[in-house]
Amino acid sequence: METLKAQKKDSTTQKTIRITGAEAIIHCLLAEGVDLIYGYPGGAIMPVYDELYKFQDRLTHILTRHEQGATHAAQGYARVTGRVGVAMATSGPGATNLVTGLADAQIDSTPMVCITGQVTRSLLGSDAFQETDIVGISTPVTKWNYQITRVEEIPEIMAKAFYIAKSGRPGPVLVDITKNAQFDELDFVYEKCTKVRSYKPVPKPEAGSLEKAAELINSAKKPFIVFGQGVILGEAEAELKAFVEKTGIPAAWTILGLSAMDTDHPLNVGMVGMHGNYGPNLLTNECDVLIAIGMRFDDRVTGNLDTYAKQAKVIHFEIDPAEVDKNVKVDVAVLGNSKETLRDILPLVDKKEHNAWKAEFDKMYQIEYDALINKDIHPTKDGLTMGEVIEQINLASDHKAVIVSDVGQHQMIACRYAKFKQSKSNITSGGLGTMGFGLPAAIGAKMGAMDREVVAIIGDGGYQMTIQELGVIFQHNVPVKIVVLNNDHLGMVRQWQELFFDRRYASTVMTNPDFVKIAEGYHIQARRVTERGDLQEAVQEMMASKNPYFLEVKVEKEDNVFPMIPSGASVSDIRLK
């Protein structure tokens, strides 16, 4: 360990060494503190892989079974650690297979650096074997990208890539490196990037905006907070808690804000959005001041904008100026990192309680509990529900697990019912809604948080999109717990077909393989539950295991997720059935 540290230090010193571009890339990664990357080799990136072989004592490379898996694993790692995730691929198809993960990281603001090999400089533009314009292709789905064609560019561009990915509103960066630049030599010296002339990652709040916001908050009768992932990315969880507790304002979260605040906190009133809780959605249109913190008013959160919180004064704490007034016109924008702005507004707000207003949320919760929640998590009807599986995981994990979900009904149920005590614990594909995200993201999450339980909740559809990553779990014995909630349908699409397309179930019925046997084929302990009586014991067995574990739960085939705001409807039109 000592020597490793000493060597690591070496790569950040100012001493010049004569090395190849490929080796320089490794030194750049080490200098950025990277010790784990996900990827897939191929012709145009082979010089770098050759160096990875030599540096394997200091830099672990995990071979995913598909490049998409590498991006989602890097995302899972980034989301759970707050560090930059790294994925690597070759040119052509290797590079294009990264696109879904890049788009996912872009819309969910996940810091990630993707490195791709490219054909040698002299072949660029000749339609060479495995040549593709990945810089052109990835432009709309990256925060920044660059093609390195000269070896001398490597240190500066790599430093810039990591800085841009992590600073301000984070996002994915792609660096494409031609093969000649990997082979050629340079006098290597690495300097970390701390600024880019044209780039201002964290804007300052406009003069007076904090005071204006505080004034609105202090005079509000029915204030309401909606927080998003900005709190987690800004590591402002303690500041949020202090703000909520001092002002006594009920606080709800977007799907990506989940786990930023203890789910059992008395002022945590639940989730907003299409399948969010009844109270927070309905009362959005009752509040007099809406305080949005680190969220971007996605359409799945707001429903119809023409009828969204029109009665309220809106305050927006936001790091990205382009998000202000993008979807919802705000009365006061407080620009900056929420960690600083929430800290700075705290002395300006009055200590208050809003008991009568909070009681309205409690009343709504009771209505929702009686109509839905109780039946979801403590069902008495035949057929297992997704909700009772999540409830069993809550009980077995004591609210301490990292929950990774895929996309669809199980995702909404997991986010509605999973309980959290710790931030950075809910990993899901929010903005892009990427089926297949769950399994590889869980691998990255587990490798980023080896001391924590990581439970992947996945539907039978999404599971089969990246099922090949079981190979990684087996090869590296990554002790993730995989729960497939199998309803033999693409459940969310089937639900929409039932509700809005007269039950025409076009291509949503799945004839599934024996998932237990597949897991066993990868030598992963596996079990199937079909009866309620076996569920608790099976979940406990899974959670007690020190190894990877696969649990398939056969759930009711045609259950629906409620509440629901139909697409394009108002938050006031939320349906309980």
Next chain:
Amino acid sequence: MEKQWYTISAYSENHVGLLNRISGIFLKRHINIESLNVSKSEIEGVSKFTIVVFTTEDWTRKIVGQIEKQVEVIKAYYHTDDETIYQESALFKIASHLLFDERQIQNIIKESHSQIVTVNREFFALAKTGRRHEIDEMHEALEPYGILQFVRSGRIAVTKATMPISEMLQEFQEN
């Protein structure tokens, strides 16, 4: 909201690929770029994009926000026609015999304040700098006689108000 002409000015680093990023912002929102000009600016090493759109102020503001968000963009502004001094350039290629056969052509050249750039036996070329409508009027006048080739540049514009880019760059450097 009412649509009108807006001139967007974006100061940026000279970076390969930035044009692609900026045009993508328009593409994604189905907003047509009416004219685009990229040139050097008053500051050494800093490029200036001049983009003309016909849309609402709300969309223009959002687009400018997205442009400014790009890593290499230093600052972006938008202005109405009243707030800018702007010009376009056009070239007309016309058969030379018309100069002698059609007396009206000489009048058009005179009245439009255009310049003859070159003349040879086959053709002559006219250059005209001015507002879009002036160029359009000249085009209309010449069209009946036959225009061999026509091209018009993107709008170039300077604003009546100051654009404190140098100060901004200084500030970036210091912070």
